[in-house]
Amino acid sequence: MFHSIVSAQEPMMGILIATGDRSSTLCSFQRNNRKGTNMSKWMQEWSTEAVGPHKLKIAERKVPEIGERDVLVRTTAVSLNYRDKLILESGMGLELTFPFVPASDMSGVVDAVGKGVTGFKPGDRVISTFAPGWLDGLRPGNGRTPAYDTLGGVHPGLLSEYVAFPEDWFVPAPKSLDAAEASTLPCAGLTAWFALIEKGQLKPGDRVVVQGTGGVALFGLQIAKAAGAEVIVTSSSREKLEKALALGADHGINRLSEDWVERVYALTDDHGADHILEIAGGAALGQSLKAVAPDGRISVIGVLEGFEVSGPVAPLLLKSPVLQGISVGHRRALEDLVDAVDRLHLKPVIDRRYKFTEAREALAHLDRGPFGKVVIEF
Amino acid sequence: MFHSIVSAQEPMMGILIATGDRSSTLCSFQRNNRKGTNMSKWMQEWSTEAVGPHKLKIAERKVPEIGERDVLVRTTAVSLNYRDKLILESGMGLELTFPFVPASDMSGVVDAVGKGVTGFKPGDRVISTFAPGWLDGLRPGNGRTPAYDTLGGVHPGLLSEYVAFPEDWFVPAPKSLDAAEASTLPCAGLTAWFALIEKGQLKPGDRVVVQGTGGVALFGLQIAKAAGAEVIVTSSSREKLEKALALGADHGINRLSEDWVERVYALTDDHGADHILEIAGGAALGQSLKAVAPDGRISVIGVLEGFEVSGPVAPLLLKSPVLQGISVGHRRALEDLVDAVDRLHLKPVIDRRYKFTEAREALAHLDRGPFGKVVIEF
């Protein structure tokens, strides 16, 4: 996801480098904590001293000290996103602090809490939030400087045995998932949920097109099915389509051998798709504009093909679809997702689990187009 | 508006040529009526026998006969849209019936009603609806074939002394406007209203950017002000900006001499625009994506620059604006607009009024970028 951001031209850089006042303060506040030594305990973490491939290594650090409102969490699993790899390799234009620890999504167990903490106690299972400080409602940031202060970016990452953050940077983990599964919710799970449910208000019987079989896509498939939708998955791999059908997809379209827009018309009696999870981006958006139903919705959740989106204006005007970029979501929606996961017994799809020492292999796996998520277990 | 549609490539043509079953039937039903002769009365109308410039001429026809649910209306004014000119010159890929009468927006006085008509009586002042059959809620059509059966296109046009249509193709005219002013509501007025109010749910204090000073733009300015918004108008003409300020705009930005995105940041303390009425289209959309506030809204209401829209993906993802094409709106929203016009004393801006015999001069005026609307009075 967020491929475009790697080598974004100068004007986009401005957008990505900047951070809201409030969050950057939280961040420096946190960085001080990480240098704390009061617990006199040592831990291991993956970090790098500079941007560029092949620099990541395991280092020993003191376990971070916690402030009054902070929670110390022992990491049990970290889920990787393609963005983690891009930041390590290019920096993505973000103002990183070195040594830089990657990764934004984790699950863990509360080890200690500050005296002002009311929501958690030692032993609680938790997961992280991708965009700390965005609790509910409208997103932070402004028109000139959108907020992009995420963990494993402007804020420190999580590929570490212990992390310490303010309590509202965590939510309770779902009871029905193991650590590895739970760690996949903060970014991939929430992105699909935010697009389809929080913003998309999917209803039973809606036709949903999910493009691809990556982490967000498979969450999209599972969440859409849970909401009573009919789900069409597109992929360039027959094998992945078969797995998607086994997961509950109603239809699979092979993008290599079929015109997917025509197939969507055929599968829906020309109605088109009520909702499209658009991942390819670029000029591919034009196909989605053709496939969408009148008054439908296209959620652009990432871009694999270049740094622009483009499409024909006629279907945009005549079908009046809502086109909305989705970058993850707020804390309250993550709580909703956790509740839904437990109640509906949703099982995130993990392509492969790696050990803590195999972080480099896990990152390399991302280039091979995993079916679902790649997770590191601690 | 709808510039792109003129020379749309083949695949788009498919979209524009097609019409929904129901409307095309209404249409042929109507065409038969137009050939009726029971009233034995003659009238004049502008029509053409073929697509191409300079073919429009005044012809004599029998006043149309009305069916059980139809209303015969004596036209008092017709408001022109750029689209009328494009259809006359190129056909816009639509399946027109010849002789073809142009124009989609009118006001008039009910002359006679069919025996099944309950909503109107002779003497009532009425205006037409742009997309007959779309009464409320979701738009007709489907993903493959969006509905585009409008008056002065798939359906007959209105540049005629009398027209006869089913009663729900009309709504009562506003009491506070004269015939020429009232005729501007069905397309230009409703487009702005649908974008800002029905879909945009503008609230007091919102910052709205209106691009240009054409018919839709000036309605956008007036409606946004009526809703308590702060309005920024962009134009390449200093004179038009001054007129827009006189009409109530809070700020004017000269697109030729200023970087309008930077000016929007400056005028809004970097907040950006909560709503942008995007008219230029094409790559200009990229500027709107930069200028929009997080969680803001961009209504694409027409395209002057080519047949594509395109823009950078970073602000689309990070600010998560809603981008929506708007092509006019439904009958119920037109009734809402009429009510609001009367209650708020909104006065549509007419650049120049022409006589019935001056239709060709009026159409030519559209090429000169009118400030507001161009109207033909009968």
Add this chain to the structure above:
Amino acid sequence: MFHSIVSAQEPMMGILIATGDRSSTLCSFQRNNRKGTNMSKWMQEWSTEAVGPHKLKIAERKVPEIGERDVLVRTTAVSLNYRDKLILESGMGLELTFPFVPASDMSGVVDAVGKGVTGFKPGDRVISTFAPGWLDGLRPGNGRTPAYDTLGGVHPGLLSEYVAFPEDWFVPAPKSLDAAEASTLPCAGLTAWFALIEKGQLKPGDRVVVQGTGGVALFGLQIAKAAGAEVIVTSSSREKLEKALALGADHGINRLSEDWVERVYALTDDHGADHILEIAGGAALGQSLKAVAPDGRISVIGVLEGFEVSGPVAPLLLKSPVLQGISVGHRRALEDLVDAVDRLHLKPVIDRRYKFTEAREALAHLDRGPFGKVVIEF
């Protein structure tokens, strides 16, 4: 449902007697058709010459003639609502036309179509719409005179071998249901759908309380489960609760032996219900106000206990729930429900099927609190 309306006091009567201009015209238009004789074919129907119990009898009538936009439908099943019984017994303050044919919900097969009909052809399976003329969007009527022009009320009823109405009074029947099942959608099915989906925008993981096990309640249970909700059913019958659990309810609460509000708190970790389908009404609303979650929703869909609703103001203010009366819904939502039924294989629950000749027994069954619907097959 609508129990209160039986002996509504004078001011309510005013509301119920009145009808919108348009619909009443459609209605008289239709009544004339019923007296038509062009088809020279006879049929049987249940009708009554006066309000009052025990007056319903089978009569022979000519099959109705159809107008240009009408569809003649051969009835295959009629589903009963408690309201049908109330109208027969009391008139419910409505201006009925005698001989009066009862019932508002049917399925059938198109027998003939008028020459202006475009949406149906002979042989098509259809179901009726409860509130003809309300196609989409906002409901008709005004503040003084709400619309209540339904079939089997102001409009003629359906307990007849053939009926003829304008084509948009019907929608295509679901392919996956038999005639009896399909006939249950227009009122009971649509009411639950409109409350939970169209207005309620239920999301996966929401907690829904469904009060009772009548027709609307069981549709509520099935639709809420299809949308991924957790469903709690309340009933005063242990046997019915067991059947509801077998149908998919997550929890059953026996209102006789348990404090249902406390049980809802217990089942939801004090969260409360995100949505309550409130059927009992009267002072029972107070219990729903206690059980509802903050920002939750209470849909009042009928009233068994008196003609008033009342409740404490503290939870209304402090939890800020939306309380909304729901009386069926529009045609477009019925089409959505039909689509969802087919795609999700929802099977309406029919307590018992009667023959055409057993209409009186079927009506009597309504007094015994059926589990789901009572249907008459033709």
Add this chain to the structure above:
Amino acid sequence: MFHSIVSAQEPMMGILIATGDRSSTLCSFQRNNRKGTNMSKWMQEWSTEAVGPHKLKIAERKVPEIGERDVLVRTTAVSLNYRDKLILESGMGLELTFPFVPASDMSGVVDAVGKGVTGFKPGDRVISTFAPGWLDGLRPGNGRTPAYDTLGGVHPGLLSEYVAFPEDWFVPAPKSLDAAEASTLPCAGLTAWFALIEKGQLKPGDRVVVQGTGGVALFGLQIAKAAGAEVIVTSSSREKLEKALALGADHGINRLSEDWVERVYALTDDHGADHILEIAGGAALGQSLKAVAPDGRISVIGVLEGFEVSGPVAPLLLKSPVLQGISVGHRRALEDLVDAVDRLHLKPVIDRRYKFTEAREALAHLDRGPFGKVVIEF
């Protein structure tokens, strides 16, 4: 407002006494701060040692100490609500801490900030938030225990020369208002805004009925006018109606001499009111249900007549209005209101300004039905 809460019966008490975990911690955290003495500076405040009338007196206290994230604010004005009087006289069932300082709405100037504060600096003009901790989106609390942890209630009040709270308990004051005017926004202003704009999404041309001429009502009048609505004010005082008309109301209805529902029908051509700000409560709600338009909205914002609301079920079902209790709103909406106030030059209506030493006279004024707000200037 919130009259009902005074002598609420036992079950409601439970609701009002309880507070969410998080807020009660913030609260005790704050209480400790108040006892801080590090600034060695003394101030005056109004407080009481026990519930009951006539116990309020001026006391000397140390200026509170601030924590890392806190802001110390020098109070410049406090706006009173009827609720302040009720809490002083009865406790309203809340778990108060003594000495108890009353009042929930203030404006002031930042005097000092903790080292972790990023949003404010000394000299900034600020106003308080009524429900601290509710930043945006869904309200805190749960079904069993709604959140009611407000300033001047569960949290300390503001009738004090200095107060210290976490920074997000304040928002920047509007630039265009003086201290007294600004102090009226946090409760009365926000309640009207939240009902009409945030939840009600008022649009130009809507018909709004505002009941009465108290603080919330006059904000309702001004905000609705700013949003382009037509406003009808009801009152039992001819003099107050004249003042409301002078403020911009379109129509005034004297509740003593006229049937207000019939007048609303007459003024709206039977359409009814699109939005009603319902303040009287009790059985008066029944009148609002009659006056509301189909698909309209009734915001219950307070109750003068008893502890119940009740109304007839027929209009609730047939017109399907949304009925929603509104208790103030979140911080983000308060920021929106502040922006709108500045941009639209809204001037809150203050019936009378009192000096700090006249707090008892100011509270007594509340019983005499002020026209707008009663404010104490420091």
